[in-house]
Amino acid sequence: MKALQSPWLAPLQTTTARFAQHWRASRLPVFLHWWRRELIACLPRRWRERLESSNQEHLLHWHEGALRHAAEYADSTATAPARRQVLLMPCEQVLLSRVQLPLAASAQAHAALVFEMDKYTPFKAAQVYFDTLRDPREDRTRPVFELTLVVALRERIDAILDEAARSGLRIDAIDALDRDGARLHVNLLPTQRRPQELHPARRLRRRLIWLAASLLLAAMLMWVHNRQLALDAMNAEVAALRNDTQQIQGLRQQLNERLDTGRYVQTQKTLALSRTALLRELTACIPVDTWLEQLDIDAQGTLTLSAQSSQAGDLIGKMKTCTDLRNLQFQGVIQADASTGQDRLNLTAHLGEERHAPTPDTP
Incomplete structure (x- = not known):
């Protein structure tokens, strides 16, 4: 050995x-x-x-x-x-x-x-x-x-x-x-x-050295453990903030959708009120011997109507009393209707700016 x-x-x-x-x-x-x-x-x-x-x-x-x-x-x-x-x-x-x-x-x-x-x-x-x-x-x-x-x-x-x-x-x-x-x-x-x-005093010194090394290792492990706890707490806080952010984004999206819906409803309501006033004005300025068969208004504010009238040649002059209509003119030729004994005509006009311009709430 x-x-x-x-x-x-x-x-x-x-x-x-x-x-x-x-x-x-x-x-x-x-x-x-x-x-x-x-x-x-x-x-x-x-x-x-x-x-x-x-x-x-x-x-x-x-x-x-x-x-x-x-x-x-x-x-x-x-x-x-x-x-x-x-x-x-x-x-x-x-x-x-x-x-x-x-x-x-x-x-x-x-x-x-x-x-x-x-x-x-x-x-x-x-x-x-x-x-x-x-x-x-x-x-x-x-x-x-x-x-x-x-x-x-x-x-x-x-x-x-x-x-x-x-x-x-x-x-x-x-x-x-x-x-x-x-x-x-x-x-x-x-x-x-x-x-x-080992001498007893040397054994004591060795034990103290091992104790100091153990305490140092324990302190290092405690420091690492505390850092891990702090990191876990930070990760949990970040996850909670991310979840709150996602909820806020969802609420914001819902709010935008509701605002868009509200704007659309408001726009439709405004258009309905404008057209109601326009129809009321047309009823007042169109003679009683004229019958409307069709009325169209496009997005550019162009009004097209088809009607039968006993005095078709005087219709434009009488409709000039409508303050919201511009550039009144006949479209095509005036034809006589044998069944009704009246003249059939097509007329176009442009609405005023206050009638067809989009409102501030229009999307």
């Missing part, structure tokens, strides 16, 4: 180590540490004590080739399995060296030190385990930056880990002490032998 994992596990470990090196070289961990401390201080005391107890570390010391207090620690492991177990190496067992690297190699500092390990120490990279420290308060405007290189022999670390395994101890990290007895806060434990389980 190890042989199957090694082709992709080694590049992943290298990438992880480079990312960790770049992370430690930035100012962000210092800020996050301060922010975490301030946030924990705002929590209730019970929660604060629980977090502080989960972050406690049990320290082991390597002294004269053996682990100090190994038996006591083995007893305490059963009661506090979640504590992080850190082995402290004395300053005599490690090598500290100040290293200067170009600022361009900041993200690749680990790879550069692996390549140039024999330049800064008496050993090659295959003979040691190492870690670095970088001062976060250094001047970032300089073209170079300084690192504190902490080196321990590989065979010594492997021997310590083998002895701890035989004693039933689990070592989560290997730190070192400086000449003043203070911790350096490095980790000389090989990457492949570091525990994969």
